[in-house]
Amino acid sequence: MVDLKIQNLTIEYTQSDYVVRPIDSLDVEAVDGELVILLGPSGCGKTTLLSCLAGILTPTAGRITVGDVEVVGLHGPALAHYRRHAVGIVFQAFNLIPSLNARENVMAPLRVAGVSARPARARAEELLTRVGLEDRMDHRPKALSGGQQQRVAIARALVHDPPLVLADEPTAHLDYVQVEDILRILGDIAAPGRLVVIATHDERLVPLADRAIDLAPKAVAGAEPPSRLHLEPGQVLFTIDSVSDFVYTVDEGEIDLVRPRPDRTEETVYTAGPGDYFGELGPLLGLPRSATARARTAAVVTGHAARDFKRLTKPRRMRLPPRSETPQRT
Secondary structure, three states: OOOEEEEEEEEEEEEOOEEEEEEEEEEEEEOOOOEEEEEOOOOOOHHHHHHHHOOOOOOOEEEEEEOOEEHHHOOHHHHHHHHHHHEEEEOOOOOOOOOOOHHHHHHHHHHHOOOOHHHHHHHHHHHHHHOOOOOOOOOOHHHOOHHHHHHHHHHHHOOOOOOEEEEEOOOOOOOHHHHHHHHHHHHHHOOOOOEEEEEEOOHHHHHHOOEEEEOOOOOOOOOOOOOOEEEOOOOEEEOOOOOOOOEEEEEEOOEEEEEEOOOOOEEEEEEEOOOOEEOOHHHHHOOOOOOEEEEOOOEEEEEEOHHHHHHHHOOOOOOOOOHHHOOOOO
């Protein structure tokens, strides 16, 4: 059996001279044979989490256990063996080799692993038949539709019969007919002895899953924004990577929006003054806070729910003057 357990997982990395923490203290469990969907918008950490599950990235803290293997503790030959034999990856952009036909693309990882040509060919043909491409084995990627290319990619991910299959936005480049075929195949391979994890932003896939995990942080349901808050100099309103709940306007004083740098210093990305607003993208897009908000001076701010903020900032229709007031050409 292959069960998945993620405990207190935190992922932090440096990008463009500041620190990003897309995953913070995540706990997840999934059981053998399940189809698991990771939901959330771009930037919420779906692909990063898949990379940690695949042993490609090392998390900042926490544990990942696949079956009886503690992934975070693997090094050297043990890590290489895990990546090659325990995990199959289906990429968003297919990642097929253009000069090879479908059969050869599936054979490639077997040949790299030292499998001789005849058994590698037999295994590739078995898997291509399983995904419905028995009559397309000699076609190169450019002669295949997007859905057919993704089927080749799925067959390639299965060559070592891995207990864990990871798919990163596998339907992103497909039309709805192709999407149905790919999801059916992924659902079929999620069976006893194998766990399938799909990262997607498409909530329409949720009914197909045995388990759905939403990585987008959520504000407390029914929470109401504060009418006004009085902040002392240096007081923190919210922190980077925290749940995005409300949008704020500055009534008095100044608010610094800062991000941590890898050297433990801070970068001030913006200072909001009276009449300015800040923190709007997180609540509107379902993303965590991208900066820490801290009072530069004594300040007064007003919180707004995202729906109210949209109405507050909606451009007003220009009132045209009566016809008699319209300037005449001379």
